[in-house]
Amino acid sequence: MNKKTIRDIKVQGKKVFCRVDFNVPMSNGEVTDDTRIKAALPTILHLVQDGAKVILASHLGRPKGEAHDELRLDPVAKRLSDLLGRTVTKTDEVFGDEVNRAIKDMKDGDVLLIENVRFEAGEEENDEALAKEFAAMADVYVNDAFGAAHRAHASTAGVAKHLPAVAGFLMEKELNVLGQALSDPERPFTAIIGGAKVKDKIGVIDNLLDKVDNLIIGGGLAYTFLKAKGYEVGKSLLEADKLDLAKQFMQKAEDNNVNFLMPEDVIVADDFSREANTKEVAIDSIPADWEALDIGPKTREKYSKVVKESKLVIWNGPMGVFEFEIFANGTKDVAVALAETEGYTVIGGGDSAAAVEKFGYAEKMDHVSTGGGASLEFMEGKKLPGVSLLNDK
Numbered sequence: 407m408n409k410k411t412i413r414d415i416k417v418q419g420k421k422v423f424c425r426v427d428f429n430v431p432m433s434n435g436e437v438t439d440d441t442r443i444k445a446a447l448p449t450i451l452h453l454v455q456d457g458a459k460v461i462l463a464s465h466l467g468r469p470k471g472e473a474h475d476e477l478r479l480d481p482v483a484k485r486l487s488d489l490l491g492r493t494v495t496k497t498d499e500v501f502g503d504e505v506n507r508a509i510k511d512m513k514d515g516d517v518l519l520i521e522n523v524r525f526e527a528g529e530e531e532n533d534e535a536l537a538k539e540f541a542a543m544a545d546v547y548v549n550d551a552f553g554a555a556h557r558a559h560a561s562t563a564g565v566a567k568h569l570p571a572v573a574g575f576l577m578e579k580e581l582n583v584l585g586q587a588l589s590d591p592e593r594p595f596t597a598i599i600g601g602a603k604v605k606d607k608i609g610v611i612d613n614l615l616d617k618v619d620n621l622i623i624g625g626g627l628a629y630t631f632l633k634a635k636g637y638e639v640g641k642s643l644l645e646a647d648k649l650d651l652a653k654q655f656m657q658k659a660e661d662n663n664v665n666f667l668m669p670e671d672v673i674v675a676d677d678f679s680r681e682a683n684t685k686e687v688a689i690d691s692i693p694a695d696w697e698a699l700d701i702g703p704k705t706r707e708k709y710s711k712v713v714k715e716s717k718l719v720i721w722n723g724p725m726g727v728f729e730f731e732i733f734a735n736g737t738k739d740v741a742v743a744l745a746e747t748e749g750y751t752v753i754g755g756g757d758s759a760a761a762v763e764k765f766g767y768a769e770k771m772d773h774v775s776t777g778g779g780a781s782l783e784f785m786e787g788k789k790l791p792g793v794s795l796l797n798d799k
């Protein structure tokens with residue numbers, strides 16, 4: 407990565423405005439998954455140990471510029487205090503007198519968390535005045551919020567114009583792993599793309615077709631490709647206006663010598679529910695009034711074999727409706743293959759990260775990204791606004 411990091415600066419006695427992504431799942435006022443908080447600890451501990459005054463900022467949910475009590479960051483501050491083993495002061499304001507007083511009271515090594523930055527409308531508008539408020543709190547800006555790096559907001563981008571701006575360790579690790587994978591991949595390089603919508607994955611598929619040896623298609627988006635190939639897909643998910651694009655992608659795969667893998671058999675259901683009647687059918691035998699909600703056993707075996715023979719695997723999007731046990735086998739078997747392969751495995755956030763976590767394989771992956779949307783945009787080859795404005799090395 408060609409951006410400066412916290413290793414390149416001295417923070418002793420300095421006030422550091424550190425953007426983190428503490429957008430964590432919560433239920434009844436409790437953090438239910440602290441993965442993102444733990445992922446930011448190396449940066450926070452480094453700043454604490456080097457004697458900085460650490461002012462943390464994050465969004466939580468999408469409150470659209472208004473304060474919502476259920477989206478306050480108090481439970482996050484509590485969990486962070488427990489993980490750090492030291493008190494984290496939390497303010498009820500995003501900026502202003504209360505925050506200024508709290509910062510004034512800070513000693514070197516103290517940690518403060520300001521309120522959910524999206525309570526201010528200026529955050530998502532990347533408002534210059536709000537960016538300046540953030541900058542006025544500190545001497546240095548650190549961005550460790552990879553999960554929000556695809557957002558050009560006041561605390562992820564705007565503030566970086568007004569302070570020395572560097573990346574934290576999580577940001578660095580995410581960019582290095584994904585960057586290395588895409589620019590200098592070990593081969594065979596396999597990408598697995600699943601999930602629900604072709605529309606959301608167009609850019610990723612297009613970019614990956616220039617880089618991979620194998621592109622595995624699964625999940626709901628497979629049926630647009632299968633229909634484009636001439637199969638009848640019954641009531642399966644279909645984006646009829648993307649059929650031409652699907653054909654273009656299959657042609658591009660052929661032109662680029664990419665092995666383009668699609669389901670050969672599927673699990674069809676007579677209803678989108680966990681109690682549906684199901685059967686295994688070959689891809690040319692999907693009944694007109696049934697829908698395919700998972701890949702079948704032959705496909706699972708074929709995909710697993712390719713994964714196990716790969717040196718590098720990137721996975722984004724489940725193979726079926728894994729939330730229902732009866733349609734989880736495709737996603738589970740792919741997760742097992744990734745866990746068992748000797749190749750380097752990268753999970754691109756979102757539902758795939760949730761699936762490997764749910765099935766208990768997260769520890770077996772080489773890298774599970776903390777960003778769903780951010781890693782997708784990175785894999786599309788887009789510039790991330792939360793990174794562009796950081797200082798070059």
Ligand SMILES: Nc1ncnc2c1ncn2[C@@H]1O[C@H](COP(=O)(O)OP(=O)(O)O)[C@@H](O)[C@H]1O
Pocket residue numbers: 600601602603606624625626627643698699700722723724725726727728729755756757758759778
């Ligand atoms: N065959 C299918 N039909 C309908 N929905 C599917 C199918 N396969 C997977 N899905 C759904 O796709 C959703 C995830 O899609 P998406 O948001 O694109 O993935 P990700 O979050 O990993 O990027 C899951 O909720 C899953 O149930």
Ligand SMILES: O=C(OP(=O)(O)O)[C@H](O)COP(=O)(O)O
Pocket residue numbers: 427429467468553554557755756776777778779780
């Ligand atoms: O959870 C996030 O995105 P993700 O679910 O795509 O990983 C980030 O915190 C960004 O949140 P946002 O999509 O509300 O801007």
